[in-house]
Amino acid sequence: MFIILNNLKSIKTMATTLGEKIKKLRKKEGYTLDKLAELAGCSKSYIWELENNSPPRPSAEKLSRIAEELKVTLDYFLGEEISEADAVDEKFYRRYRNLSEETKEKIRKIVDVWEDE
Helix, strand or coil: CHHHHHHHHHHHHHHHHHHHHHHHHHHHHCCCHHHHHHHHCCCHHHHHHHHHCCCCCCCHHHHHHHHHHCCCCHHHHHCCCCCHHHHHHHHHHHHHHCCCHHHHHHHHHHHHHHHHC
């Protein structure tokens, strides 16, 4: 019985934390509920539910799309161990890894110029 209650508490904590993270990032980006819903391809009420209630099983696909629009990784929403800054960096690194070698070289040169200043 204790294990079940402890697991339910963890689920509720994750949902609350998830909602707080989504709301904070949405406001930081200057998005309304309507705008984020439009960008992520879901309903305004779904975003509101994530931010304010504890949905039993949020859709991984929808959460992934919301994370994409808010410029973080899904890991940031699901785990409490990664900071917002680390999630933004991780998203950048994932995009960087998929770039052509030519584009990567240009980025490296830009970073070199910044370091020289």
